[in-house]
Amino acid sequence: MSKKIFTEREIKLLSGNPYVKSVSSKGITYTDEFKRLFIAENEKGKTPRQIFEENGFDIEIIGMDRVESSGKRWRAAYRENGVTGLRDTRKGNSGRPNDKELSLEEKYARLEAANNLLKAENELFKKDQLCRKEAEEVKLSAEQKFLLIHSVIEKYQLKSMVSYLCETAGVSRSGYYNYFTSQSKEHREKRDAEDEIVKEIILKAFNFKRRKKGARQIKMTLEGQFDTIYNLKRIRRIMKKYDIVCPIRRANPYKRMIKATQEHRVLPNLLNREFKQGVPGKILLTDITYLYYGNGQKAYLSTIKDGSTNEILSYHVLKRITLDLATDTLIKLKKNKKVKLAKDAFIHSDQGGHYTSPTFQKQVKKLGLGQSMSRRGNCWDNAPQESFFGHFKDEAFIKPCSTFDELKREIKSYMNYYNNYRYQWDLKKMTPVQYRDHLLNAA
Known part of the structure; x- marks a missing residue:
């Protein structure tokens, strides 16, 4: 259990999340609905951090220790008792107290009913997401839950389970009956x-x-x-x-999410367009671009480029433009044994929400890097990085990729080509890796 104590401000922010039942200075009680959502999303391959962030939680406030321990506890409860294991059964948290001790047959019947409801709910999630062009956060309305419960009751002959299934789905029994009068x-x-x-x-x-x-x-x-x-x-x-969607200038939910609960800080422009300083590992440039591939599919690519040698030092690609896209690129930079950072090295970016994030800035400091940002709305302040994305989209075979795995393989192949085999006129007709070695030998 994390020893972090929440401040009054943090308690107020956490209390505003619909998935928080209660919060004190020492701990958080999550809703049963969020626990079920966590299990469903985790089984699809999402990390605990992704699930918490996509549902409005700030990891800086909660702390990764709490996130990991909660996820571990819920997964264990689900493996042992299914959906019923995710219910908060503490006195005062589970509604009306259950004075009657359930028999083994009744417990099994409830467990089977709850599992059938979860299966139906997951099927509805899949169908809903297939109807959307981009994956978005999916929340069921009360009307959808009523119809879902009704279909489960009819399919599995569970007329005696109305109250239990309504409680499991987080809707009122009276609302359910009123809906079907x-x-x-x-x-x-x-x-x-x-x-x-x-x-x-x-x-x-x-x-x-x-x-x-x-x-x-x-x-x-x-x-x-x-x-x-x-x-x-x-x-x-x-x-x-009726799913009438305007495709133009749609709001970015992740941009709102990562700025929701923390003050983001813009930093001064230390670079001043002095990209070529003749020292490998001193000026690092970073940015994010989108990639369209296959049949209208979309992915996002984050890179870190050496300003002096043009070498791509690390990159990361995801289907969603979450904060992990930028922070995982930093992690890969740290793991790259070929990268040797120079004294007073710093990383330069635009003023995007990923780079103004306290989480990203804290990670930059852990790497021993300074941080610099372009002036607002001025793409020329990070021109070499923008230029790389232009060449990448012209030269890499992105659109023919039919799957995300195929896209990742093509990106990996191009990065290897760009660093080791693509000669550049401004690098004395050398490749980025050759020019890096040339500068190090000349030092």
Whole structure:
């Protein structure tokens, strides 16, 4: 257990997360829903750190010790007792106390019911993600949970398990019964019919002049072109319900996430475009770019480049633009035995959220590096790194890659080619590795 004590400010920040049931100066109690989500995502291959960060937790506040110990405890509980092992059964945390001791048959029946519910929930997650162009955080609405519980009850003949399954899914039993009453059914059918009409009107605005639009543009187009006024919330609800998505300038959830709970710090420009200083391992340049491959798939590449030799010292590629993309590139730099950092070495980047992050800046200090940043909106302050990405996208065979593994193999192949076999005019017609050796021998 971590010995870290939370401050009042940290307690307030943690309490604002919907997946936190309660928090004190010494510990956090997570909701059962988050534990189930953790297990489902962990089984898909995500790390505990990824899962916590993607659900709004700041690792700097919680600490990796707590994250790892919580994940280990939940996995052990799940292996032993399935979904029921993830429930908080402490007095005062689990709702109405259970005075009756359950028989072995009843315990087994509950365990099987909860497992069936989790299977159905995972299937729904998969179907929902297949409908999306990019993987996003998936949260079930109360309506989806009601339908999910109903399908499990019908499929496995579990009419006596309504209360238990509602509790497991985190919804009220009264809400479940109210949702399936005849009156509610008539109301839903009427609302769905109205929504269908509104959807058609919204689609006219959405496709007006064959230019796709976001909710606010749709609202203004409806008023200006169709003399129709809809509330912005209503437009967004209909768009979400019928999966009407504007592909232009969509908000980046990871950018919001990594800036949510900590003060990010912008640092001065120490480099001042003095890229070539004739000393290998002194000026390190870093940045992130996106890569489109296969059938509309997207990945992100982070690199660290030696400003003096143009050699790529480390790189990392992920399907998501999380903080790990930048921090893992630093870890790989540290593990690269061929890299020898010069005295007063520092790393230069733009002012992106990854590089202003306290986590990234702390890791930079651990490596004994200084840190420098380009002026806001000035790409020329990191021009050699931008130039590398341009050559990389022109020369590497990225688009033909059909899978993520194939993409990683192509990137690895190109990095080897670039460092060892791609001769550069400005490096006295040498490769980056040859020029690095040349500078070291001349010193």
